[in-house]
């Protein structure tokens with residue numbers, strides 16, 4: 001925290017300290033240049049406590065994580081899960097008697113467990129896939145697994161679409177540990193087919209099972225061949241993400257984890273005593289002890305770091321934001337519901353400016369067109385009014401002219417009659433009688 005924080009911890013932000021000061025008129029030669037305003041806090045606001053709030057809430061609610069394990073039978077899946085979460089999720093198995101009927105398809109089994117470490121609860125679901133790769137024909141071994149992952153997406157989508165979304169249970173698979181047989185050669189067809197079918201639906205984490213059966217050189221060569229196969233088939237495996245603003249230590253840690261993929265692991269939930277008197281989780285051999293938690297011996301620690309300690313939240317986030325979102329879009333499209341992808345599109349500032357400019361120009365053009373339309377409408381109205389009054393004037397003029405014409409023709413008729421000496425109208429003949437009487 002800065003000195004200013006320490007010196008005025010109980011002080012409130014004064015008006016000139018709350019960010020407005022940066023827009024004062026005396027900004028100097030750079031005034032007008034838009035820049036990010038970086039301000040030092042002059043007092044304690046309280047948002048530094050946000051991580052604690054999240055922590056408290058999360059601890060109260062607990063965490064939920066679903067991991068899937070896939071690999072041929074006997075590759076040490078149950079042992080590794082027990083070792084990873086330091087619990088006996090899977091009890092030791094009795095070998096199947098030779099007469100027992102073998103399952104004919106891949107089964108999907110899940111185990112739930114609530115585990116607690118330092119007061120933090122984790123609700124863990126492990127989805128096991130017994131039978132994978134165990135048949136004469138394993139062409140479709142991936143199919144029930146894809147169907148299971150998709151049905152979990154379906155169930156989440158159905159919950160999202162409910163009116164009451166208060167209690168959405170997230171059963172989606174957040175990570176899939178794919179166990180590769182330690183052949184020392186390269187990936188088998190079944191491995192490639194599985195990863196190709198699954199990599200867009202789940203976070204794939206490939207592990208080389210029972211790495212204690214290979215020498216260090218064999219492991220290094222095997223890893224290179226596996227990575228080459230993965231790249232060749234354009235398979236996307238989960239990578240530890242790094243962010244620009246992270247410190248060097250975190251970036252180095254992410255790089256180290258990434259350098260170990262595919263993790264060469266050894267599993268054991270047994271504690272053995274080392275010759276120097278330590279008690280470790282490991283496997284004891286006539287020539288020595290393989291320690292599970294020793295980074296010199298295997299990549300178990302790095303796998304645990306990726307899956308549990310550092311990137312569990314990233315795995316959940318990637319599942320939700322990318323894998324589920326892509327599946328959901330495809331599903332809705334197949335149902336004829338189109339999604340406005342521009343809402344989710346990330347664009348760079350130059351593209352955004354260009355887009356804003358185009359939108360602004362379109363807005364101006366629309367305004368201009370509207371103004372033109374209103375103007376034309378007004379002119380038309382005025383013209384119609386003028387035409388109407390012109391017609392009225394013309395009609396009045398015609399009326400008056402007709403009246404005058406009639407008056408004139410009447411007068412001319414009178415004049416003609418007077419001049420021709422013809423008796424006038426009866427009224428007028430009375431007058432002439434009167435005149436004659438007066439003359440007499």
Ligand SMILES: Nc1nc2c(ncn2[C@@H]2O[C@H](COP(=O)(O)OP(=O)(O)OP(=O)(O)O)[C@@H](O)[C@H]2O)c(=O)[nH]1
Nearest residue numbers: 072073074075076077078079210211212265266267
């Ligand atoms: N050498 C060696 N053996 C291991 C390792 N992990 C487990 N085993 C042994 O391999 C055998 C099978 O282990 P499981 O954990 O039951 O294997 P799984 O893959 O769960 O087997 P299924 O349930 O049949 O699919 C057991 O005897 C384990 O002790 C390992 O890292 N190295």
